[in-house]
Each structure stands twice: as structure tokens, then as C-alpha cells.
Amino acid sequence: MPLLLDTIKRPRDIRKLKLSELPLLAEEVRREIIEVVSHRGGHLGSNLGVVDLTIALHYVFDIENDVVTWDVSNQTYTHKILTGRRERFPTLRQQHGISGFANREESPYDPFTFGHAGTAISTAVGIVSGDELTGRNRKVIAVVGDGAMTCGVSYEALNNCGASKKNILVILNDNTMSISRTVGAMSNYLNDLRTAPLYNELKSEIHEMLNKLPVVGHPIEEGLETIRRSLKATVGNNLFSALGFHYYGPINGHDLPLLVRTLRNLKRQKKPILLHLITQKGKGHPDAGSDPHALHGVTPRRAETKIEVKTLPAKKPYTKVFAESLIRLAERDNRIVAVTAAMPEGTGLIEFEKRFPSRFFDVGICEQHAVGLAAGLAHVGLRPVAAIYSTFLQRAYDQVFQELCLQKLPVVIAMDRAGIVGADGATHNGLFDIAYLRTFPNIVLTAPRDAEELDAMLAFALTLDVPTAIRYPRTDIPDFSSLQIARTPIRLGKAEVLTTGADGAILAYGSMVETALAASAALSREGIDLCVVNARFVKPLDTGIVRELLTEQPFLLLMEEHSSAGGFCSAVMEAAVQLGLDTRKMKPLALADKFLEHGDRKNLLQAQGLDPESVVALVKTLAVAKPRARRTNIRV
Missing domain, CATH: 3.40.50.970 (Thiamin diphosphate (ThDP)-binding fold, Pyr/PP domains)
Structure with missing residues (x-):
């Protein structure tokens, strides 16, 4: 039986699929990632955790024009597979093969060669600022993990971006882990956001009601914004809002229909937005629940033959x-x-x-x-x-x-x-x-x-x-x-x-x-x-x-x-x-x-x-x- 993946040769091809086919595509991508990483080694857990998000981004946005910056970028395997690098994916992390990180020498869809944390938001703000000067119209998205939110430079960028009202979408991929379990007050703060019952219950009820209303022009949009502000006033503001961002979430980062619907709604907005996703590191792998840390950096199951060099034992x-x-x-x-x-x-x-x-x-x-x-x-x-x-x-x-x-x-x-x-x-x-x-x-x-x-x-x-x-x-x-x-x-x-x-x-x-x-x-x-x-x-x-x-x-x-x-x-x-x-x-x-x-x-x-x-x-x-x-x- 042909795979849905076989139909995707370039980024735009994914948008030919039906929304109902995306979960099956996600399964195919996860199987391919597990198979290759088991042979070549690599960052398994982080990549399995963002399969659904990456598919949704490619489905909603025009990746051939819009820009996605990936913080650290060790989670870009799905992005590589969907941007014409599937045939080379088995060469992952091998000499002369494709990189385990985003690499601008490898693909025009990787804007930067990254490997360090705290880099995505700053560079995305720079791209948005440059687009404003040159008159280019596109959406710029920065994908960051909760680990990167312990980096001071991430907040320097958020502070600058929120104050200048840049048209940027920051997606916080929150799996409670970077490499080890995320630590510090910010980790505790994100946990509070994940688990705040009043905020989430009220927001869920209001979203359900609003989804039934026809959207007809600015009056209704202004009304929705008033409701949103009232909701925040009821349950308290948050740090990201204080930095000038319009905060949405947290939502399930593995619910593809919800992700697609949310991203389509946010795509139309031209302001600083932070979308908070809750994901599971290693999603789809048997060990995801029991030992997610073991899935961070996986060694090859079957080593390739190497040139033998006689050295001391x-x-x-x-x-x-x-x-x-x-x-x-x-x-x-x-x-x-x-x-x-x-x-x-x-x-x-x-x-x-x-x-x-x-x-x-x-x-x-x-x-x-x-x-x-x-x-x-x-x-x-x-x-x-x-x-x-x-x-x-x-x-x-x-x-x-x-x-x-x-x-x-x-x-x-x-x-x-x-x-x-x-x-x-x-x-x-x-x-x-x-x-x-x-x-x-x-x-x-x-x-x-x-x-x-x-x-x-x-x-x-x-x-x-x-x-x-x-x-x-x-x-x-x-x-x-x-x-x-x-x-x-x-x-x-x-x-x-x-x-x-x-x-x-x-x-x-x-x-x-x-x-x-x-x-x-x-x-x-x-x-x-x-x-x-x-x-x-x-x-x-x-x-x-x-x-x-x-x-x-x-x-x-x-x-x-x-x-x-x-x-x-x-x-x-x-x-x-x-x-x-x-x-x-x-x-x-x-x-x-x-x-x-x-x-x-x-x-x-x-x-x-x-x-x-x-x-x-x-x-x-x-x-x-x-x-x-x-x-x-x-x-x-």
C-alpha cells in the first residue's frame, strides 16, 4: 500500500492531503524516524514529540515562502522529511550525509544552521524586522522548547518583540524536558500555566461558544478581544502577556485537527503571539512514558563498518x-x-x-x-x-x-x-x-x-x-x-x-x-x-x-x-x-x-x-x- 509520505516531494505537497489524513501521515513519519534513528543514532525523543506540530505548520503555512526558525533545531527531522530530504534521511548524522540539526547549506527551508539554545526568537525578530523594511509579506514562526525558556536571550528577544509589536508567532513546545528535566522558576511557572483549572475551563467554554458564532468584520473581532481581556482579568495575567504577547494555550500539541484550526486562526493575526503547546517527548515510542530521557540522544542499534585505526586499547x-x-x-x-x-x-x-x-x-x-x-x-x-x-x-x-x-x-x-x-x-x-x-x-x-x-x-x-x-x-x-x-x-x-x-x-x-x-x-x-x-x-x-x-x-x-x-x-x-x-x-x-x-x-x-x-x-x-x-x- 502506497504511503502518504510517498506523495510529498516538496513542502506544498502536504496541503493536497485531507485533514483527516494527517494523523496517518504522522504515524508514517514516526515510523520512519524511529527506523532511521535506531540505525544512525540521533535525537529521538524531541523529534517524535513535534511530529504533529511540524505537520500542522507545513499544512497551514506556505513553507516555501514563510519562515520557521527552530530553537536548537535537533527536533527538525520531520521538517527535513517534508522538505525534500526524505531520500537522504537514512544518511542522518553520517559523514557527507544530512545533518542532525537545521543546516542552511543543506536546504533553503533551513534559514539558519543552529545547534544552541535561545536562538530562534531573536533571529525570527530580525527576519520580521527586515521584512518590514523590504516590504516582504510572509509569516515568521519561531519554535522553542521549554528548555530554551530558561535562556536569558529568549526573554531579551520576547521583550524587544513584544514592545515593538512585531508580527511574529512564537510556538512554545512544552514537554517539561530539554535534555534533562527542565529546572528553575520558569519551569514551575509553565507548570502553573499547564495546570491552572479555572483559566483552562473558562477558556475552553468561551472558545466552544465563539466557534459557533459567524465572524463578520471588525465589530465581532473587537468583541472577541474584549471577552479575551475580560477572561484574563478574571483569572490573572501571565508573563508573556506582560511582555506584549497575545498568549494562547496551553493546548494539546498532538491533536492535529485542533492544531490546524488554531494555527489557521492565528495565521490571520498580525501581532506578537505566543502559542503554548503541551507535548510528550518520545510520543509514539513504547518508552516515551517510562523513560523519556533515554530517548534524547540515541546511539545506533547497528553500527556501520568503520575504517579501523590501530590505537591503544x-x-x-x-x-x-x-x-x-x-x-x-x-x-x-x-x-x-x-x-x-x-x-x-x-x-x-x-x-x-x-x-x-x-x-x-x-x-x-x-x-x-x-x-x-x-x-x-x-x-x-x-x-x-x-x-x-x-x-x-x-x-x-x-x-x-x-x-x-x-x-x-x-x-x-x-x-x-x-x-x-x-x-x-x-x-x-x-x-x-x-x-x-x-x-x-x-x-x-x-x-x-x-x-x-x-x-x-x-x-x-x-x-x-x-x-x-x-x-x-x-x-x-x-x-x-x-x-x-x-x-x-x-x-x-x-x-x-x-x-x-x-x-x-x-x-x-x-x-x-x-x-x-x-x-x-x-x-x-x-x-x-x-x-x-x-x-x-x-x-x-x-x-x-x-x-x-x-x-x-x-x-x-x-x-x-x-x-x-x-x-x-x-x-x-x-x-x-x-x-x-x-x-x-x-x-x-x-x-x-x-x-x-x-x-x-x-x-x-x-x-x-x-x-x-x-x-x-x-x-x-x-x-x-x-x-x-x-x-x-x-x-x-
Whole structure:
């Protein structure tokens, strides 16, 4: 039997369907999303929750002319399927496939490439303002989740839009969760709106009565507005109305006939409108009711064959090691507190919250506030650890500058997802943190090579009296137990020599130590012995080791999993120039100065020349092999 989906090749095709066919279309879309995500991984719960809303938007509005901005945009799978990308949907989140987020390079129906929260309303207001200046007539809709309503920038946009009376429709998709359960006073406020019985009962009765009346011109419209104002006066105003928006809802976000009827009514109005929908994260999936959080980020059920790269055996993810280390330290020091911005699961702090609920702070999607809060906690003598993804810490740049560095407050920033994150792509890669942090005085920047070093660095950072940022990637930690390497204590600004050799040197930072050692082991079998050094710190940098390596070695290869602009390699080369050393011996090896696409982390590193095989090939062009293999302290 042909699917309704088979008839939809472009956005306008959905409007050829009967209203009664839309629920069946929603079932087909949900089945397709579940099938693809089970194989490719992705954001399952959020997408299943907005299938009905997305179908209604496409059915009522002219998506080929009107504009929809999606906050975060990880919930745009249905939108992709309905805008001509269904055939490519099985390539979701794969290298060279379609993105798991809205992507303006991918489709003209994605106005922005998004991945962060709090973005949809501001950009929608900008589009509306531009349309007013250019005389363009279209409807602009911003779809935001209740998690995004914890972002301050969302209210900045609402405040501006409501005051200027812009013709915009903001749809609040309220499923009580962003990634974790939404927190804060706004979450409680939205819950009050959902459950206010008098408001909803009166509104339902009046709507039922009004739907029976013929709408004939301005007098009746003015009368309806009077009734609406009277209703609000009876049960109290709300925040959105106070911000200048005409508030409608909450309504069932899975009732397609109701959604279509409501959107058609609101489409005719030219004023700031906020429509509040109640949806279920994971709607249509068996686990939606029992474990909606598990449906947020789903891993592939059946992994595709990947290019195998021989590296050292892996153990736990960095995130888990960080979380376990922090709990152990907190057991011994009751001054240690943890701060996160709506990421207790992603940063590994969920167990810390269970163990030390009074010492745990989840501020919602508010990275600026998270850093400011941490500063206040440090001011009174506590030792805060703020666990924030590298890409999201960018949002708190000014707070790191003023609240932390200028005050010299001892806050530890645990920067998870530093480097390539893989399938989430450009908006989530952590490629810029070294560059944007090392410009500040009074901050320590460090990166571990393995689990033991992460544990030691965290403990060391908690003894310092200045801000410290520890970066680590979204990957498993390598196991160096097969290598006979003596571990040296952490000392501020001091590197660690791992292997000795006279045929060249590699100075690697953080995650690239694993690659450097794997390449060095392979090269030693061909008679090329390298000195491999674990940099440990980029600020303060070990200028002594830089001088030694450039003086004694024929070449120095620098390695980092960070943008080539302003990162570790740049810091070393700047230091070499200041020391008056021969920089011609140096070869930087970093990620390209561009936004990297989504895909498998290992494959992306390989494409950037940061895999062991590529490093081996590069070193062979820099070094001359000896006629015999020399002894090395690496056992392979």
C-alpha cells in the first residue's frame, strides 16, 4: 500500500492531503524516524514529540515562502522529511550525509544552521524586522522548547518583540524536558500555566461558544478581544502577556485537527503571539512514558563498518572518569560543589547530584549564569567545579573574563566535548576553547592524556587560587598500561617526557598524546626514534621544554585537537619566536581553520591528518630512518 509520505516531494505537497489524513501521515513519519534513528543514532525523543506540530505548520503555512526558525533545531527531522530530504534521511548524522540539526547549506527551508539554545526568537525578530523594511509579506514562526525558556536571550528577544509589536508567532513546545528535566522558576511557572483549572475551563467554554458564532468584520473581532481581556482579568495575567504577547494555550500539541484550526486562526493575526503547546517527548515510542530521557540522544542499534585505526586499547569515557574523580574528591572536601547548565547527564554529574544534592547546582540552559554563580560560590570560600561543554562555554565568555579571571577566583571549568564530537557536527565541536581562553590573564589551561592524569589534574586544579580550565574530548580514554612509562607528578606549567629519541620530537596536547605514542611506536620499528612529550599545559606553557626540543632535536612536530587558529600550536610558536628560537624546525598539526562537518570522530581526524598513520607518513618526510631499529621503552 502506497504511503502518504510517498506523495510529498516538496513542502506544498502536504496541503493536497485531507485533514483527516494527517494523523496517518504522522504515524508514517514516526515510523520512519524511529527506523532511521535506531540505525544512525540521533535525537529521538524531541523529534517524535513535534511530529504533529511540524505537520500542522507545513499544512497551514506556505513553507516555501514563510519562515520557521527552530530553537536548537535537533527536533527538525520531520521538517527535513517534508522538505525534500526524505531520500537522504537514512544518511542522518553520517559523514557527507544530512545533518542532525537545521543546516542552511543543506536546504533553503533551513534559514539558519543552529545547534544552541535561545536562538530562534531573536533571529525570527530580525527576519520580521527586515521584512518590514523590504516590504516582504510572509509569516515568521519561531519554535522553542521549554528548555530554551530558561535562556536569558529568549526573554531579551520576547521583550524587544513584544514592545515593538512585531508580527511574529512564537510556538512554545512544552514537554517539561530539554535534555534533562527542565529546572528553575520558569519551569514551575509553565507548570502553573499547564495546570491552572479555572483559566483552562473558562477558556475552553468561551472558545466552544465563539466557534459557533459567524465572524463578520471588525465589530465581532473587537468583541472577541474584549471577552479575551475580560477572561484574563478574571483569572490573572501571565508573563508573556506582560511582555506584549497575545498568549494562547496551553493546548494539546498532538491533536492535529485542533492544531490546524488554531494555527489557521492565528495565521490571520498580525501581532506578537505566543502559542503554548503541551507535548510528550518520545510520543509514539513504547518508552516515551517510562523513560523519556533515554530517548534524547540515541546511539545506533547497528553500527556501520568503520575504517579501523590501530590505537591503544580504550577504557572508560573521559566524562565518566571526571565524574568519579569529582565524587571521590568531594567526599574528602566538603567545600567542593558542582555546577552544570542543564547537562547533569551529559557532563556525568547526575551521580554527584544524588550523592550531594545540596552541593549541586543545575541552572538550566544558562551558561552565563552558571559561571557567574560559580564565581559567587568561590567568593565565599567554596571550590566550585563548573562542568560545561566546550562549545557552550563560548556563551559565557564575558563571565569567564570578568567574574573569574579579573577576580582571580578559584573556579575549575571542566570542558567536556573538547575537540571533535562526531555526529552532532559544527555547532557542537569544541574547537575554539584554547584560543578564546588563553587570551585572558590569570587562568590555567590544561588537558590530560588519560584517566589517571585527568584525576590528578582535577585534584591539582582544586588546589590553585586562580581559574583553571581542563579540556577533554568525547571519547574513551586510552589505556597506556602496556607502555613502560613512568608517571610524573603534575606541576604547574611543566610538560612530561614520555619517550626519548634523537630523530625528532612530538609535543602533543591532551587527546593527541595517544596518537603521538601510537605513531612513535610504529616508527620505532622502522628505525626512527622520537622524543614524545605530553605538554599538559598550554597556559602557563613549558617554555623550557620548547627551548630544549628546538635546540636538541632535528624537528618538532606539534599536535592538538583544536583549530589551527590561536590554539596550542600557535601558543608554542609564539613562545618560540619570543625565545628567539629557530621556528623553521617546527611543524604544527592541528584541525583546519574551518567549521568541520558531522561524522565519525576517527574518520574526521584521519581526514585532518591527525591519525597515527598520517603522522607516521608525515614524520617520514621529516626524519631519516636509521639502518637498524633502535631500542625504545615502548613494548608493542
